[in-house]
Amino acid sequence: MSIKPDIRIQQEDFDINAEIKKLTQGRTDVGAVVTFSGLCRGEGDTLSALELEHYPGMAEAEIIRIAEQGIERFGLLGISAIHRYGKIEPGENIVLVIATSPHRQASFDGANFLMDFLKTRAPFWKKEHLATGKEGDWVDAKDADDDALHKWEE
């Protein structure tokens, strides 16, 4: 595979314009760019932050593996993902996925596919910090996220 996914796990926020530029600048074969960004929600002001824990090494490896499947399956020209860890407040970015391709559907599918697998297959966990100042619970895995994987069964 000649196209390498660009995958980063980091504490800092990301710059979507800059990340798009890395995948498009100096080339004229990209016709479609889809970005997904996932933000921390405040859950009606009950949440003060989410704390994201990850398994270093395995997190990168799993996302790269899934991203490579996406490149192959949808004929992507490029794919990037940035997943943040640490304490993230409502309104802040958690995750970014970008897929590029000649035509639009491949980019939509590539980004959607990577997000669905990231939700349930990348070793990240979220703990809630409550607006009351208390530590909340660890976020439970959702059946809906497992179900979302079915749409990619061939």
Next chain:
Amino acid sequence: MSIKPDIRIQQEDFDINAEIKKLTQGRTDVGAVVTFSGLCRGEGDTLSALELEHYPGMAEAEIIRIAEQGIERFGLLGISAIHRYGKIEPGENIVLVIATSPHRQASFDGANFLMDFLKTRAPFWKKEHLATGKEGDWVDAKDADDDALHKWEE
């Protein structure tokens, strides 16, 4: 409907970060942001530019109409679209669509839906300018674009 689509037809390029910010800043209910940007392809360096013509007034009205359907259908929190006109060179942006929602699938569907309808229902036309310096043909409508609409039939 309380959510108003933000639709612009303009000659100038757009700034994706700035457009996302308009839809997310100061709020904590948005969990998902999907952007689609469509770029002019060089078609193997045969193309020097695309020239985009539109029907002023109707172009805005049609995109607003489709965007309002998208808000309703997918429960979006926000939707924007910017479509450029005039001469656009390979590698440059042509169109931007952004959809926001609490959870990811609605944003993916909203942006995808608006793009599919924009391709075949918004009064824009593209003329090719060839790398040889000659004026090329007007781009033909694609059956694949009409077919793409079928996935939104209920």
Next chain:
Amino acid sequence: MTVKLVYFAWLRERFGMGEEQIDLPVTVKTISDLFDWFETRGEEFEAVMEHRKIIQVAIDQEHVQDQATLIGDAKEIAIFPPMTGG
């Protein structure tokens, strides 16, 4: 009845104008009648009308699917090839 006709893309180029104010003949009641009348307006109009099945129409900026649609008291009729946005 005076109506503004607006042309886009290759129709505009072939007709050599983007718009015109026209007094439509009283016999022109539908889009289909309008196209019949276009065929009597000379070579370029006749040549474009060879594609009349795929040509699209908007009456007062509302897209019209059926060429049997009545023109009524339309102020602006736009005629154009299939749209290729995005």
Next chain:
Amino acid sequence: MTVKLVYFAWLRERFGMGEEQIDLPVTVKTISDLFDWFETRGEEFEAVMEHRKIIQVAIDQEHVQDQATLIGDAKEIAIFPPMTGG
């Protein structure tokens, strides 16, 4: 055999540690055996093992679906709740 055990999220909190180096008893051949042995390690381990059906495992950073999987000469075994990325 010495192996590094790594814990995440509420398992880490309940066990009161993120990792440990352990000499596994010779009877521990599979992930399931490992969980049986965990149940003998005191109250906190026993309490966590009530959720053993949903607990996830990675052997040398490769996700393992079947708890009957042999541990073999693994260097690192990670144990964690279902993942909630994105």
